[in-house]
Every structure is written in structure tokens, then in C-alpha cells.
Amino acid sequence: MEMFNVKKRIEVLDILKNEFENFEIKSEIIDILDSIGRVIVNDIVSKENVPEFRRSTVDGYAVKSKNTVGCSESLPAFLSIVGESKMGEGIDIVLEDFQAVYVPTGGIVPDNADAMVMIEYTEKFDDEIAINKPAAVLENIVGIGDDVKINEIIIERHTKLKTQHIGALAALGINKIQVYQKPKIGIISTGDEIVPIETDLKIGQIRDINTFSLAAMLNETGCEIVYKDRIKDDFKLIKKSLEKAIDLCDVVLISGGSSVGNHDMTPEIINKIGDPGVLVHGIAIKPGKPTIVGKVENKAVFGLPGHPASCIISYKVIVEEFINNILLKHNNKDKQIVAKSGFQVHVSSGRDVFYMVKLNEIDGEYIAQPIHGKSGMISLLSKADGYIEIPMEKEGIEKDALLKVNLFR
Amino acid sequence: MEMFNVKKRIEVLDILKNEFENFEIKSEIIDILDSIGRVIVNDIVSKENVPEFRRSTVDGYAVKSKNTVGCSESLPAFLSIVGESKMGEGIDIVLEDFQAVYVPTGGIVPDNADAMVMIEYTEKFDDEIAINKPAAVLENIVGIGDDVKINEIIIERHTKLKTQHIGALAALGINKIQVYQKPKIGIISTGDEIVPIETDLKIGQIRDINTFSLAAMLNETGCEIVYKDRIKDDFKLIKKSLEKAIDLCDVVLISGGSSVGNHDMTPEIINKIGDPGVLVHGIAIKPGKPTIVGKVENKAVFGLPGHPASCIISYKVIVEEFINNILLKHNNKDKQIVAKSGFQVHVSSGRDVFYMVKLNEIDGEYIAQPIHGKSGMISLLSKADGYIEIPMEKEGIEKDALLKVNLFR
Numbered sequence: 001m002e003m004f005n006v007k008k009r010i011e012v013l014d015i016l017k018n019e020f021e022n023f024e025i026k027s028e029i030i031d032i033l034d035s036i037g038r039v040i041v042n043d044i045v046s047k048e049n050v051p052e053f054r055r056s057t058v059d060g061y062a063v064k065s066k067n068t069v070g071c072s073e074s075l076p077a078f079l080s081i082v083g084e085s086k087m088g089e090g091i092d093i094v095l096e097d098f099q100a101v102y103v104p105t106g107g108i109v110p111d112n113a114d115a116m117v118m119i120e121y122t123e124k125f126d127d128e129i130a131i132n133k134p135a136a137v138l139e140n141i142v143g144i145g146d147d148v149k150i151n152e153i154i155i156e157r158h159t160k161l162k163t164q165h166i167g168a169l170a171a172l173g174i175n176k177i178q179v180y181q182k183p184k185i186g187i188i189s190t191g192d193e194i195v196p197i198e199t200d201l202k203i204g205q206i207r208d209i210n211t212f213s214l215a216a217m218l219n220e221t222g223c224e225i226v227y228k229d230r231i232k233d234d235f236k237l238i239k240k241s242l243e244k245a246i247d248l249c250d251v252v253l254i255s256g257g258s259s260v261g262n263h264d265m266t267p268e269i270i271n272k273i274g275d276p277g278v279l280v281h282g283i284a285i286k287p288g289k290p291t292i293v294g295k296v297e298n299k300a301v302f303g304l305p306g307h308p309a310s311c312i313i314s315y316k317v318i319v320e321e322f323i324n325n326i327l328l329k330h331n332n333k334d335k336q337i338v339a340k341s342g343f344q345v346h347v348s349s350g351r352d353v354f355y356m357v358k359l360n361e362i363d364g365e366y367i368a369q370p371i372h373g374k375s376g377m378i379s380l381l382s383k384a385d386g387y388i389e390i391p392m393e394k395e396g397i398e399k400d401a402l403l404k405v406n407l408f409r
Numbered sequence: 410m411e412m413f414n415v416k417k418r419i420e421v422l423d424i425l426k427n428e429f430e431n432f433e434i435k436s437e438i439i440d441i442l443d444s445i446g447r448v449i450v451n452d453i454v455s456k457e458n459v460p461e462f463r464r465s466t467v468d469g470y471a472v473k474s475k476n477t478v479g480c481s482e483s484l485p486a487f488l489s490i491v492g493e494s495k496m497g498e499g500i501d502i503v504l505e506d507f508q509a510v511y512v513p514t515g516g517i518v519p520d521n522a523d524a525m526v527m528i529e530y531t532e533k534f535d536d537e538i539a540i541n542k543p544a545a546v547l548e549n550i551v552g553i554g555d556d557v558k559i560n561e562i563i564i565e566r567h568t569k570l571k572t573q574h575i576g577a578l579a580a581l582g583i584n585k586i587q588v589y590q591k592p593k594i595g596i597i598s599t600g601d602e603i604v605p606i607e608t609d610l611k612i613g614q615i616r617d618i619n620t621f622s623l624a625a626m627l628n629e630t631g632c633e634i635v636y637k638d639r640i641k642d643d644f645k646l647i648k649k650s651l652e653k654a655i656d657l658c659d660v661v662l663i664s665g666g667s668s669v670g671n672h673d674m675t676p677e678i679i680n681k682i683g684d685p686g687v688l689v690h691g692i693a694i695k696p697g698k699p700t701i702v703g704k705v706e707n708k709a710v711f712g713l714p715g716h717p718a719s720c721i722i723s724y725k726v727i728v729e730e731f732i733n734n735i736l737l738k739h740n741n742k743d744k745q746i747v748a749k750s751g752f753q754v755h756v757s758s759g760r761d762v763f764y765m766v767k768l769n770e771i772d773g774e775y776i777a778q779p780i781h782g783k784s785g786m787i788s789l790l791s792k793a794d795g796y797i798e799i800p801m802e803k804e805g806i807e808k809d810a811l812l813k814v815n816l817f818r
Contacts, residue, residue, distance in 0.1 A: 031622055050787055051610050088602035089614040108613050148787045155791055163629050164817045167622035167717055168791035172608045193497035197579045203462055203499040204517050213576035215442055220572050308576055338747045378459055380555045382564055382577035408573045
């Protein structure tokens, strides 16, 4: 029996960074509507000023502000209406003193007008308006480039696009965009006891939960699953499947078979297939300690624990970080919910400890409760809102302490 | 010019609830891997106990705990190994006193064993083990149904499925699931000045941003866009387009044309097409006040403001709530981030006021800063992390106050 040479999580991520920093993910051009969750290759730069013309922010009249000085409800300023700025059209009227032009919200303001008077502060008499409130210089006018200047960076490269970016891209006239291809992933599920999920279980059998958990999380991370296999604990079969997966994929995940036990073949197989082979066997995280990290033929291979909850945590804190930050090079981290601890726990394991938690809202505050169960995997999976981390240098959590919760989606 | 008869947001949602509570969205059966973000129709109930057999949580030996009483490193208990519980197989060994069976993690524990001793606390000599730590009754054993009992509800009906549910469904042997169909949505963008986004702008023109913003948000809400149109401010054309959309869709969104101005035809068109027509014209929200809510031929029609930021807020706080909570009947709300206010603002508008904000993390705390710009729509869209609400009964926000931020995704 080989013992673990356990490494800290931060060391593992450093090793991965060194090994894969120059790994090249190809890019592709896609429609912006398909781009949510994808990582952009280049800075998005505006090719124009926005707006390109001076625009009114109100329905009202374009005026020379000096013609409204001192006016009031009892002593309005009277201006003659000399035209209308139509939406979607330019306007070439040059205002003379005591003239006004009607401009709707978003419409172009004539060049030599310097203020917009809201329609609410006017009364209209045939082709004349009475203005009962003085207008300040540039009031209710958006200047050229006030929103975005030409050549300004609007979205930084390596940003993972979110819903609201789509509107910004549309505003800039961009309907296609260059993004990194989805990393190609293989999932190999190993174990004599693992059966397809639709199977009526015979005694001793366990459904292949991890393939589904992993596939769901990988989709959310923005990956494409191009290879799936489920095999018994057989050295030759696993080796053959892993070789095939490495051919097809950027990253291969093997679940099960990574605990120190009778059937622990994964590290040996990884080493046998190519160099450098196993980089890490054992990470100082709980759960997830028996996680394996390897590199073969310039592809990343992860051996994940078979227990579904451990598998999820190991994916989240090692594999997802690797895919997001190292392969795809982006750094816009998910925001975390702050919650009050509804429990107290003492840990001194020398590992980063993770708890799945459920959030309850009480008096406008979130209270985090751990979901227990030594092997209560279904309860864990169906009830958890997210997970918290107790870093190894901390000795536990006090009740009512503020926690940062990483949400599941 | 028709004036608004402004209603509170809560009243508007009540009106929608009354009008559409019995609206029927059909259901369909889909693969669980395609089901993230979909709303399930029925409670998910376990058809079996999980686990169905007593399972070990460690690699080690199944024993009778009484045979380990008082043992220690200096005075181990000696037991003879009489077999092995193989993964994926049953085991019919009946232990006699001072006998042990090897069981790997997840393996079946023989019926009359009442504890598992971790391999770390044993030494093996041929077919005998020395145990140097007493085992407690039921130690390291998961009982039948400890995780999930037969007939237990695992996921409640009307839950919007998240990533982690997929693992729970797989564990229960469920690979297909009944969900509500995606609501069918039409988007009509109106305005003489609105042009396709790939257009080189001529003066006075504005790109059709809202169709893209809305499509992105609708996809995220779990809807399907089945109709899109972009038309000039022409009564007949808009009416024709809206009639077609109502035929095809559950919900129709019309952006632009809902402000009180020269071109305000949407309410009249809605009323002309059918009863009851316009239900609400004007909502006490800022931005988003000119939002229209209507019902025609038992379909919902929303007139959304043309300004992109207003359109987004109006979608989020009215339309999305309607689709999620009334059409799809689900109530698992997105969790909100708590952040400290980095600004102070006084409002007394008699409306629910929404600010788009950016979150900065400083010393482990999120600080929310508003994104300003009277018409700075691209900056707003590209920089906002989410939005906050100041309900109408509040007069503003103090600096350092705790805010709840609704995140964009």
C-alpha cells in the first residue's frame, strides 16, 4: 500500500499553473447570443464614440439657455418653435435667439442649442412655447462620447461573459465575437460496483452518480464532454480507456479508484501512459484528500474520489479552478454570499476543510447550516445551496461568525 | 397625451397573479443532463431506501464490537479473517465470535457485524488481524435508508433544478424527468431610429440593443424565443406584428414606444387587439416607470421602456418575476449578495428605486458602488455586477449600510 504524499491545495494549483500555463486552447468566432459563459480572447474596444451625436435625455425643447434666464411660472420666457428633431433622422436647423426645436427622448439636439427644457416645464401655444423654468447649460443633454469614447476598452480580454455584456456588445455593433473553444473533457467512471443509473440495483451495486454530477458541473463551467466511459476495476481496461480519452480531450477526469485500497490502480496507470505522469497524489483538503493530479502527453488527468460529495468538492476546488483560471486564463471569480454561521465546529486536521451548507433566510439574514450525513450523499446533493471553506490555518468556526458561501447553481 | 395611472410594483404582480394563475404551461420529459434551469412538475420521491444495504464508510474490517472491548496498542485484540466483501457483490458470511471480514469503503457489511474497524487501527498477520483500538457499536457503518428513506420527497415540485440536483436524481436512478416546457416568448423592438446591431450608424440611429439584452436574459430565465421583429413606429405594422406574436407565444415583450411621447401607440394597439387589453400603464419603479402590462387572448404582453438600462430593470423586476413565480410557479429565489454601501443617496420619489452597482472586494467585504451616467448605457451594461432596490417606503441609503445585491449572471 502506497501512502499519500499530501500537498497543500495552493501548492497543487501552483504545480498545475507551471505545467499548463502555456497550454493553448484554440479560439472560435460565435454569435453573441451564444456567448454567455464563454471567455473572450481579446479586449473589446469601441470603434466609435457613444453617442455619436448630442442626444436629449428628455422629451422637450432644445433652446439656448441664455434665452431662459430669469423665467418663472408667473413670468415665462416665450420662444418660437422652428422645427422638430425626428427620431432616426439628423437635424440641420441652426437656432437663432428665442427659437426652440422639439426633441423627443434620445433625439438629436441641434448643434447650437445648449440645453433641453423638459416638456413638463413648457406650455404650447400654436408655434410658440412658454417656458417657466430656466435651463442650465448642457442640462438634459448627453455629449458625444459621454458614454464610451472611441478606442476605450469596454470588456477586458479573458472575461467570462455574463448576460448584461450581451447588451453592451450589441450597443457597440458587435454581433460575433472571438472566444476560447470549450475545453474538451473526458469522464471515466471506474469501480466494479458502479452500474448505469437506470439500473434496478442488485445488492452491492451503486449507480454511476459521479458521471452525471461531473457532467452537470462541467457544462456549467463551460466545457464540452466529448468522451464518457464506465468500466470495472481492471488495469488494462482503465489504461485503454484513459489512452483513448487523452487522445480526444484536453482534460480527463477519472472518478473512483483513487483511495488507498485494494483497487488503487489509477496512479500506476497514469505513470505508465506517459511522462511526467502523476504530479500529485493526495491533497490536504477534506473531503477530497485522495485526489490525483497528473499530466500525460501534455493533457491534464485528475483522479477524483468516488464518494459523490467528495467528488463534487474536489471538482470545485481543484478541477474547476484549473479549467477557469489556468486553461481559460480568466479571473472573474463568482461572487460569494455572506452568511452567519448557524453552527460551531472545531477542526484541526491540517487540511482545508469544506462543508456543504444550506442557507435559510431569517430576518433578512442568511444563516448557514451544515448538511451532515457520513454517507448521506443524496441528502447532501439535493439540499445544499453551496459550500464553505475552513482554511487549514483556522481551527474552526464560531457560531454567528460571518462565512463566505460559494453557491451551487 | 394620456397621463400614467401609476401602480405599485406589488399591485402589478398581484394583478398578474390574478389574471394568469391558471395559465397552463405544458410539460415535457427530458434527460436530466438537459434539465438545469428547468422547473419540475412533480415532487421527486425516492422509490427505494438509500443505501439499500449496510455500507462501510471506511476501508477496514467488519467485526463484532464486543470482541474489541478493552484492546489497545499494547494489548491488541486478535481476530481471524474469514473473508472479503467485494465491491459490487453481496456477502453471505455469518461472523462467529473473534472473526472479521475485510470490507472496502462503500462495501457491504455482513449482517451480524456491528462495527467497522479502520485499516489504520489494524495489523495484518497472514489470516489474522491485530486490532489496537476498540470499536463502538455501528461505528463507520451507514444503515439502510440512513441517507434517504423509501417514499421520501427528495426535491419538491416547482423547484428550478440546479447543478447539484443532477447528482441526486442520478443517485435515485432517474435519468428522465418531467419539466414545464420553456415559456415561448416574442420580442418586438419598435422605433423609427432602431437599426440592426451590425449597421454602421447614420446620424440619429440607435442599434437594437434591447432585443439582445432581452434575449440573453430570457435564455437565462429558461425561456425560448420563438418570434423576433424590429419595426418602425407605425400603428398598423406594430399591430400586425403583435397579433402574429400573440398567436405564437405565451408572453410578448415590446420594447420602446412605451414612454408618454409623440409615438406612444403600444397601449392603444394592445387595447385594440383584444380584451381585457392594458391592465397597467405606469409602474412606480425607477427606472422603468412607463412599463405597460397587458393581457390579450389570454397571453401576457409587456411594453418595456426603450432605454436599455430601464428595459433591463423592468424585465428583471416585473417580467422575470412574472415568468418565474406566476407562469412557472416556482419560488426558489436567487440568493442575494450582502454588500456595504460605498455611497449615500437620498430618494423620495414614491417609487421603488433601482441602482445598477459594481461590487469591489476590499478586506474581504464587498463594497457596492452605483454606476452612474444619465444615458451611459454601455458603461452601465458592461460594468454592473447587479442591482439594488430602495423600496418606496425608504428614503435613501446611508454610507456603509448593508445592501442586498441581486446579481447579474
